[in-house]
Amino acid sequence: MAHAELDRLQACLNFALDKLRKELDNSQLPPLSQLSSVEHPLDDPTTYLPSTGLFEARRLSLACLGELKNLIQSPLDKCMDERFTAYGVACTDTLIKTGIIDYLSDVPNPSQGVPAAELASKFELDSQKLVPILRCCAANGWVRETRDSSFALNRCSRTFIEGHAGRRLNFFMPGFVTMIETIPYWVAESEWKLSRSPEQTAFQIAFKTPLLAFSWIMENPEVLIPIANHLKSVAGDMSTPSIVADYPWEQLETPVIVDCGGGEGGLVSAILDAHPSFRAIVQDMENVVALTSSIMEERRPRDIENGVLKVEAHDLFQPQAWIGNEYSFILRHIMHDWPDKEAATILGHVARALGPKSKILIIDMVAVPNVNATATTSFESFLLDSDAKRLDCTIPSHFGSASKIVSGSSMHMLTMINGCERSLREWEALVRACGLRIMNVYPLRAHTSIIECALDTRALL
Ligand SMILES: C[S@@+](CC[C@H](N)C(=O)[O-])C[C@H]1O[C@@H](n2cnc3c(N)ncnc32)[C@H](O)[C@@H]1O
Known part of the structure; x- marks a missing residue:
C-alpha cells in the first residue's frame, strides 16, 4: 500500500541525513555522538560557523524528524508531551541550581557516571527526587543513565557548565511561568484583549505592574x-x-x-x-x-x-x-x-x-508562514545537487517544527510587549x-x- 506522506518524509530524511554526513566529512568534523562527553564543534554556534550545506542539512533533518513525529505520534501522546515540557525545563534548572552539572563535569571519569545516591549525599538532597529528575533529563537527551540510577553528562549537557553558553540561556525568572499561564486570559477575556499597547500585555497582568x-x-x-x-x-x-x-x-x-x-x-x-x-x-x-x-x-x-x-x-x-x-x-x-x-x-x-x-x-x-510546500527557497544550496532537484519533499515552507524557535520567540515578544516576529x-x-x-x-x-x-x-x- 502507498503511504504517500510517510514515504515522502522518509525519503527526505534519508536525503538530509546523507547530506549531513557528507558535509560533516567535508568539513573534517568528528562524528556526532550522544555517548561522548566531549563537546562537538557544531554544539556552539558562537564559536563555530558551519558550512551553508551543513547548516541546511541539519535544519532539513530536524524538520523531517519533527514532521515524522507529528505524523506518527497519537494526538493524546502529543498533548501529554506538550503539557510535560515545562517539567523538562524545571529538571535542567534543578541540575544547574544544585551544582550537579558542574560536579558531574569535574569527576575524574565523567563518562562513567555517578550514582544518584552519591549526588544526593554530596548535595544533601533526596535521592528519591533526584532519580526522576535525572531520568527526565536523560529522556530529553541532556544526561545519560550509564547504569541503573547512575548518571553522566553527555556532550549536550556540557553547555550548562558554568561559563558555557547554555548556562546563560537557562536562567529562571520568578513570575515567568505565571505570565505564560496568563496568556489565555489576556487574549480571550481581559479588558486588554484588543489592545496593541506595549504596556497592556500578559506581562503587566502577571507581574502586577503598569x-x-x-x-x-x-x-x-x-x-x-x-x-x-x-x-x-x-x-x-x-x-x-x-x-x-x-x-x-x-x-x-x-x-x-x-x-x-x-x-x-x-x-x-x-x-x-x-x-x-x-x-x-x-x-x-x-x-x-x-x-x-x-x-x-x-x-x-x-x-x-x-x-x-x-x-x-x-x-x-x-x-x-x-x-x-x-x-x-x-x-x-x-x-x-x-x-x-x-x-x-x-x-x-x-x-x-x-x-x-x-x-x-x-x-x-x-517568520515564514508554515504553509504546506516544498521548502525549496530555504535549501537552495541543495538544489545544486541533482538528487535534491528530483526530491519530492513536502516540508512546510518554514521547516515545520524546526521553526519552533521562531514561533516561540514571536510568542515571547507578544506576551512581554505586544511585539512579534x-x-x-x-x-x-x-x-x-x-x-x-x-x-x-x-x-x-x-x-x-x-x-x-x-x-x-x-x-x-
Ligand atoms: C533585545 S536587546 C538587543 C541588543 C543588541 N541589539 C543585540 O543584538 O545584542 C534590545 C536592546 O534595546 C535596548 N533598548 C530598549 N529600549 C530602548 C530605548 N528606548 N532606547 C534605546 N535602547 C533601548 C535595550 O537596552 C537592549 O539593549
Missing part, C-alpha cells in the same frame, strides 16, 4: 544581569559569526556603522575585528551604555582612544543625531520588541537620518511606511536574517 517590560527589568536589578546575559546569548552571540561572514560588508558605502540599541557592543566589536576600516558607534539606554562603555574601555581601549569606537546614550524614540551619507545603521533584535506603531516610530527616526548611500540593516527573524510581507509594509525600501534579504546561518533597507528614492520621482 511598567513597560524594559522599565520593570531596569528597576529589578536581581533579574537585570541574568536577562542581559540571556539576551546577549539569544539575541547576539548565536548569530554574530554569521552576520560578520554572510553580509557583504565591503560593499557598504558608509565609513561609520551606528548600532542602535546595540547593548554591550558585541556585534560592532566583531564587525570591527573583521573590517577594521569602519568606525562604529554603539547607542543604548543611559544605564546600559554605562556597562557597555566599561566593557569597551577594557576590550578595545585603543579604538575608544582613537575615536574608532564611540559609546553613547540614545533613546530609540528620539530623532537620530548622526545624519547623512557617512552613516549606516544596525537594528538587531530591536524591531521585534515593539508593536507596529512603536516600531514605525523607531524606524522612522533612523530613516530620516539616512543619506542616499546609507543603509539600515534590520537583523531579526523572518514579522513575515516578509509585514516587514515590507513597515519599511514602506517609513519611506524605505527593502534592497535585499540576506539569510544567515542562524535563526535571523539581515533585511537591508535604503531610502526609497522611487517615491521622490
Whole structure:
C-alpha cells in the first residue's frame, strides 16, 4: 500500500541525513555522538560557523524528524508531551541550581557516571527526587543513565557548565511561568484583549505592574544581569559569526556603522575585528551604555582612544543625531520588541537620518508562514545537487517544527510587549511606511536574517 506522506518524509530524511554526513566529512568534523562527553564543534554556534550545506542539512533533518513525529505520534501522546515540557525545563534548572552539572563535569571519569545516591549525599538532597529528575533529563537527551540510577553528562549537557553558553540561556525568572499561564486570559477575556499597547500585555497582568517590560527589568536589578546575559546569548552571540561572514560588508558605502540599541557592543566589536576600516558607534539606554562603555574601555581601549569606537546614550524614540551619507545603521533584535506603531516610530527616526548611500540593516527573524510546500527557497544550496532537484519533499515552507524557535520567540515578544516576529510581507509594509525600501534579504546561518533597507528614492520621482 502507498503511504504517500510517510514515504515522502522518509525519503527526505534519508536525503538530509546523507547530506549531513557528507558535509560533516567535508568539513573534517568528528562524528556526532550522544555517548561522548566531549563537546562537538557544531554544539556552539558562537564559536563555530558551519558550512551553508551543513547548516541546511541539519535544519532539513530536524524538520523531517519533527514532521515524522507529528505524523506518527497519537494526538493524546502529543498533548501529554506538550503539557510535560515545562517539567523538562524545571529538571535542567534543578541540575544547574544544585551544582550537579558542574560536579558531574569535574569527576575524574565523567563518562562513567555517578550514582544518584552519591549526588544526593554530596548535595544533601533526596535521592528519591533526584532519580526522576535525572531520568527526565536523560529522556530529553541532556544526561545519560550509564547504569541503573547512575548518571553522566553527555556532550549536550556540557553547555550548562558554568561559563558555557547554555548556562546563560537557562536562567529562571520568578513570575515567568505565571505570565505564560496568563496568556489565555489576556487574549480571550481581559479588558486588554484588543489592545496593541506595549504596556497592556500578559506581562503587566502577571507581574502586577503598569511598567513597560524594559522599565520593570531596569528597576529589578536581581533579574537585570541574568536577562542581559540571556539576551546577549539569544539575541547576539548565536548569530554574530554569521552576520560578520554572510553580509557583504565591503560593499557598504558608509565609513561609520551606528548600532542602535546595540547593548554591550558585541556585534560592532566583531564587525570591527573583521573590517577594521569602519568606525562604529554603539547607542543604548543611559544605564546600559554605562556597562557597555566599561566593557569597551577594557576590550578595545585603543579604538575608544582613537575615536574608532564611540559609546553613547540614545533613546530609540528620539530623532537620530548622526545624519547623512557617512552613516549606516544596525537594528538587531530591536524591531521585534515593539508593536507596529512603536516600531514605525523607531524606524522612522533612523530613516530620516539616512543619506542616499546609507543603509539600515534590520537583523531579526523572518517568520515564514508554515504553509504546506516544498521548502525549496530555504535549501537552495541543495538544489545544486541533482538528487535534491528530483526530491519530492513536502516540508512546510518554514521547516515545520524546526521553526519552533521562531514561533516561540514571536510568542515571547507578544506576551512581554505586544511585539512579534514579522513575515516578509509585514516587514515590507513597515519599511514602506517609513519611506524605505527593502534592497535585499540576506539569510544567515542562524535563526535571523539581515533585511537591508535604503531610502526609497522611487517615491521622490
Ligand atoms: C533585545 S536587546 C538587543 C541588543 C543588541 N541589539 C543585540 O543584538 O545584542 C534590545 C536592546 O534595546 C535596548 N533598548 C530598549 N529600549 C530602548 C530605548 N528606548 N532606547 C534605546 N535602547 C533601548 C535595550 O537596552 C537592549 O539593549
